[in-house]
Amino acid sequence: MPPSLMGLLHTKNNTPMLSLVIHLILLSFLTLTRSQSSICRTSCGDIPIKYPFGIDDGCGSPYYRHILVCSDSGKLELRTPSGRYPVHNLSYADPHVVVTDPFMWNCEDGENFRPTRPFSLDTSTHFKLSPQNEYMFFNCSEDNVIIQPKPMFCEHFPEHCDSSCDSASYLCRHLPSCSFALTRSSCCSYYPKATESLRLMLKYCTSYASVYWRNVGAPQPYDQVPKYGIRVDFDIPVTTRCLQCQDPLKGGGTCGFDTQNQSFMCLCKDGNSTTHCKDYDVARHNMRVHVIAGTVTGVSVAGAFGIGAGIWYLKKVRAKAPVTCGVQSNENRLF
DSSP, rough: OHHHHHHHHHHHHHHHHHHHHHHHHHHHHHHHHHHOOOOOOEEEEHHHHHHOOOTTTTTOOOOOOOEEEEOSSSSSEEETEEEEEEEEEEEETTTEEEEEEETSSOOTTTTTOOOOOOOOOOOOEEEEEOOTTEEEEEEEOTTSOEEEEEEHHHHHHHHGGGGEEETTTTTHHOOOOSSOOEEEEESEOOOOOOHHHHHHHHHSSSEEEEEEEOOOOOOOTTTTTEEEEEEEOOOOOOOOHHHHHGGGGOOOOOEEETTTTOOOOEEEETEEEEOTTTTTTHHHHHHHHHOOHHHHHHHHHHHHHHHHHHHHHHHHHHSOOOOOOOOOTTTTTOO
């Protein structure tokens, strides 16, 4: 320890305050370093989180910012304009998310239909309803909805075939995972081409249930089985920068973005770079302290303020304190 600092520590009546200031300075530096080398969480519960997604702000692609939420109980949820929905499955090989809608009908309801609300997606995101979805609508108004057995209706009105709700569908005759058939309520199957269509249907129907056809790898025609849930397809934006960042030979970083201007950032253990983890720019970005996780921003600002206040205080005390140990020179001068 430099002699001048030893003199400060032994100055009368200043030791408790100096200890507190030095502790705050060290804590602040640790906080800044931790925010700089922030590593994105790679899972939520038992669901892996990979690019393009992130559950920490600044991780993944900015196209999917604030889309996935990891609850306090470790459950992954998809955030949409109509609410937050539990994620049942997340696939990157066949890019899609399967969510469950707690408001839609299920077998336990029987013929007691609860009030429901339509599932919707933000059209500005890279999400879209999968064509593997089918919807069953219950107790629809025949004055407002075309309810006909589809084969018969399509023969007579082929130009309006897509607008009909099939009352003779396989799903309505074989309710997936249900041990009963509807007797007092009507059912028809329809695939809405957009979430707006789903909204319109629910204006004239009591309730709905979404079913997606899951591929189980069996020989056709048994290669797909119906499962309750909503399948949402997504795009994986591939960029050269992200591929370089993830390259193990170049440091094996994590693709992310600057939370202020959403420009690409490669997140590394030693800092952040605009290219890859073995780039010389990592050290430079580390000095500039780019805060990745938004939750750490407030702590980092407070830490920076604490450093400034500590330096100011030490300067003030040092101007009054005599040198009691060692000789002060330009080599051992603190400030």
